[in-house]
Amino acid sequence: MLRRTLLAAIAAAALPFAVPPAAHAQDIKPRIIRFGYGLNEQSNQGRAVKVFAEHVEKASGGKMRVRAIGAAALGPDTQMQQALIGGAQEMMVGSTATLVGITKEMALWDTPFLFNNVQEADAILDGPIGQKVLDRLQDKGLVGLVYWENGFRNLTNNRRAVNRLEDMEGIKLRVMQNPVYLDSFKSLGANAIPLPFSELFSALETKAVDGQENPFNTILSSKFFEVQKYLTVTNHVYSPWVVLASKKWWDGLSKDEQKILLDAAKASRDFERKDTRDEAAKALAELKAKGMEVNELPAAEAARMRERLAPINAGIAANVGQALWDETQAELARLRRK
Numbered sequence: 001m002l003r004r005t006l007l008a009a010i011a012a013a014a015l016p017f018a019v020p021p022a023a024h025a026q027d028i029k030p031r032i033i034r035f036g037y038g039l040n041e042q043s044n045q046g047r048a049v050k051v052f053a054e055h056v057e058k059a060s061g062g063k064m065r066v067r068a069i070g071a072a073a074l075g076p077d078t079q080m081q082q083a084l085i086g087g088a089q090e091m092m093v094g095s096t097a098t099l100v101g102i103t104k105e106m107a108l109w110d111t112p113f114l115f116n117n118v119q120e121a122d123a124i125l126d127g128p129i130g131q132k133v134l135d136r137l138q139d140k141g142l143v144g145l146v147y148w149e150n151g152f153r154n155l156t157n158n159r160r161a162v163n164r165l166e167d168m169e170g171i172k173l174r175v176m177q178n179p180v181y182l183d184s185f186k187s188l189g190a191n192a193i194p195l196p197f198s199e200l201f202s203a204l205e206t207k208a209v210d211g212q213e214n215p216f217n218t219i220l221s222s223k224f225f226e227v228q229k230y231l232t233v234t235n236h237v238y239s240p241w242v243v244l245a246s247k248k249w250w251d252g253l254s255k256d257e258q259k260i261l262l263d264a265a266k267a268s269r270d271f272e273r274k275d276t277r278d279e280a281a282k283a284l285a286e287l288k289a290k291g292m293e294v295n296e297l298p299a300a301e302a303a304r305m306r307e308r309l310a311p312i313n314a315g316i317a318a319n320v321g322q323a324l325w326d327e328t329q330a331e332l333a334r335l336r337r338k
């Protein structure tokens with residue numbers, strides 16, 4: 001905690017630019033954008049933030065500079081969201097799941113087994129439905145620019161290989177701070193415990209929890225393989241990240257500046273999805289090589305899991321609004337007929 005506070009203080013204090021002469025201050029002083037994120041610099045998230053920063057600096061001719069601050073040095077997702085709303089921080093990328101307390105429609109993306117593959121995810125997230133959900137952020141003081149891929153989530157733990165639904169019983173499982181995840185894993189028999197991501201590694205290391213669930217990429221980049229033995233391929237939900245800006249700050253930007261940021265966000269999204277998918281394709285072999293014991297949840301057991309989770313959907317539909325739920329289901333049905 002102390003280390004984190006120190007890091008944040010250093011990050012906030014260290015303006016690496018010389019103070020320009022007063023007469024020209026307006027012309028030369030770059031606009032600094034503090035962009036926070038939760039994973040390490042050497043992760044799919046860190047790499048994509050870098051791409052975003054490069055685009056912004058290039059397109060603005062150096063007039064806008066992104067100061068990327070990773071590893072939750074500015075706090076976990078929920079704390080950064082509040083800093084954006086208050087205008088104390090300009091931008092961030094984080095999980096949509098931690099945003100549901102602010103914008104309930106985000107819970108749509110928590111629906112277990114909503115997407116069958118990444119093509120469906122891209123089509124819905126980048127289409128009118130994804131945009132509608134992003135637009136709901138505006139009254140809450142946030143601007144949602146684009147979705148990035150976190151990915152399909154899989155289960156790791158230290159107790160046992162999960163081969164059947166019953167194997168979930170009693171596993172102390174860290175979940176994101178989100179009611180759908182909490183209820184889903186409780187209904188599967190796990191002892192679900194919500195924790196911010198920034199506390200997860202040490203919770204696993206000290207055995208405060210037995211397991212967690214995240215995409216292969218994160219299990220690798222956050223070195224969970226060092227503190228987790230079993231990995232079960234469940235693909236139980238597709239999890240997006242969302243790139244956010246403080247609305248208070250955004251509204252003070254020129255149209256040109258807003259366009260530079262939106263273009264850079266789209267470029268970073270395209271880079272990020274490709275990078276994430278390339279990495280995910282190799283990650284499983286790497287995790288095995290690092291000593292994890294990997295098993296695939298048998299299809300029949302996955303079906304039982306789906307069935308057990310079905311009642312959760314009614315609650316999500318009620319929460320996000322039946323119309324949005326129906327529209328999403330209809331669009332998925334249309335994509336699947338194609």
Ligand code: TK8
Pocket residue numbers: 037038039077094095150176196197213214218239
């Ligand atoms: C990183 C988190 C992470 C998410 C989680 O800040 O909390 O498990 O998957 O990616 O947003």
